[in-house]
Amino acid sequence: MSTATFGGALRQWRTRRRVSQLELAVRAGTTQRYVSFLESGRSAPGRSMIIRLAESLAVPIRERNELLLAAGFAPAYGQGRLDAPELGPVRAALENILRGHLPYPAVVVDRHGDLVSANAGFYAIARGIAPRLLAPPVSVPRVLLDPEGLAPRIVNLDEWAWHIVDRLREESERNPDERLRALADELAAQAPPRRTPGPQYLGFAVPLRLRHGDGELRLITTLTHFGTAVDVALAELRLEAFLPADEPTADALTALVHEA
Template sequence: MTTTISTVGPVGELLRDWRRRRAMSQLDLSIEAGVSARHLSFVETGRSRPSPELILRLAEHLDVPLAERNTMLLAAGYAPAYPGRELGDPELAPVRVAIRQILDGHHPYPALLVDQHWHLVDANPAIALLTAAVAPHLLAPPINVLRLSLHPDGMAPRILNLPEWRAHLLHRLRQQAATTNDPALHELHEELRGYPGGEGHAAPVSDVASRVVIPLRYRHDGQVLSFFSTTTLFGMPLDVTVAGLAVEAFFPADPATTERLHALA
């Protein structure tokens, strides 16, 4: 579970690429990181070899993903600073326990765990409400939850406000791809953008939540379930795998959905 940028070269070039991606000048970054602009210029042009501490300090101010910080260190001839353990690794047991508590504690409302490429890692039983009528080929591992949502054989035919929900997911994915410059996310965005469902307008809704956040209005067994979602990330991660994990939790957006979910549970 690692992220790679499109070009791998000398560490100075990598730092310059990320600085430009963040729309920062050399002066801006030098002030933020507490290093002279002259020294930063020498690092970017390869005239000076940065220490691992300087690489990590610059990467921190550039908000570079952990996996790419490792790439920078390797490009400069240093060992990676951040491990990339499998989620089943014994050292990540506390992380797994925390995730399980979040997923189980959210029941009877749907919640799922995804990696940085939106592949399903884990979920609570309530997620079956959203996947019950999905085509089997979309449920074959690795399951991509964005593809599951927007594919014509997935959830899309039962999403009553599909144009609105689709635009929300594509915007979020586009921002994530731009922030990380992850080729896999760019490719996924292009794929999903080609799916139908962007035409038309969502039917108006009157619940309070829909005036605050974009709801997911989903038809299930002849009834309409209305949700809003939240995203939970791990604070200050030092592991590449953990840094890419997110819990997507769905909450009822109206009393009818609350009653229906508790009745089904």
Template sequence: METFAIALRDWRTRRRLSQLELALRAGTTQRHVSFMERGRSVPGRGMVVRVAESLELPLRERNGLLLAAGYAPSYPETTLDDPRLRPILDGMQRLLDGHRPYPAIVVDKYGTLVAHNDRFTVLTEGVDADLLRAPCNVLRLALHPRGMAPRIHNLGDWARHILERLTQEIARTPDDRLSELLAELEGYVPAPSLPEDGHLGFAVPVRLSSSLGELRLLTAITTFATAVDVTVSELKLETFLPADDATAAALGAP
């Protein structure tokens, strides 16, 4: 139980919650939370699940907390080639295709490309073929000097957007593999600078050279909020939207 006690205290501290705040969220008492963190109380499976939910842990980390408490994981982790995920992947592909004439992709937690629509090629013009071979990492593809980086006019702004988002994710849910990826990506980009003049105040568009002319694209990310499978919960649908009329016209918007 010591492992669970340490993990609980670490997650609570990371979420910046007091024992009382966590107790109120989980429907228990501060005394019980204190006892669990000191290893003086053995929580039932239901309590561990409630605490994990109250801490807003991702499903993978909820399973980890259950294991630390001596229980089997509650949330399955299905591989992408499992037939049971076919309806999910088919649905995502329909979303990707429905987003045309604009690019759209599906990635996993680590930025590995899972699926894309046919306008993805607008983003990958001229990139090194090695970067496109499976498993293709779209974060590496975006910032690598042999990837999209030479075609991005506002590389400083766009790189900052990617690196800050990744940094925040690691701070919220530590992951060695993500930390290694962040260190790699930081080596590809120039030192951080102030945002460039003229960027949109509410979002950072990527300004990308292409055979269609300069494209200004905003991104939006969609996740499965009600997922109960680890793999599905970590999938992200990223859609690229025109930031101006010229981009919309260049991409063939009706």
């Protein structure tokens, strides 16, 4: 956090979310005057008020801990490791979800897009890419867009690369993160010139079109977050599934997984 005081940090988050003092006050069940006093340092917030304000601004729980610390309180949310024994049931649930998506590719990544776990479908479509890209820590955005990754096989790379870059940039702006910003800049430098989506654009999602044999795989992606997590590591996980956009793709993915 770049601002040392709680009031300055609160103002930064409110400005970032484009929320007025009045709107924040209504959301948090307080008054505009009180929010103004908090931001100017004329009032000191209580612990519960900090959490209410953070929830009202959709501040990630990692940064909610920082807000609490800035105001002199202990963190409210745990920050365990995913390999900790107490998160064993969560890991088991994630593996079940990944298996449940088979034969379709699915991955679990952290807030930087680094691979936490993947199913056989993901490794099937990643077959043949440079081994360095699958050496831990595996960056899924790099697997997709690196010149030695899937990029040469992506038919609509000029559309899909910018879909990934824009998503990374939006996330790094919404929840500031230098590493995400640097990754977005790195991938943008490798991307083809941006252009308007073509006639194959589905309207609700940019399809990932991968060359496969004499044809192509047409995939759409879905993202799932743990919306009620109270542990930082768990809250930052994201499940990304690559689903077939047509029947031939579904059949081809089934065959790919069985060949593995």
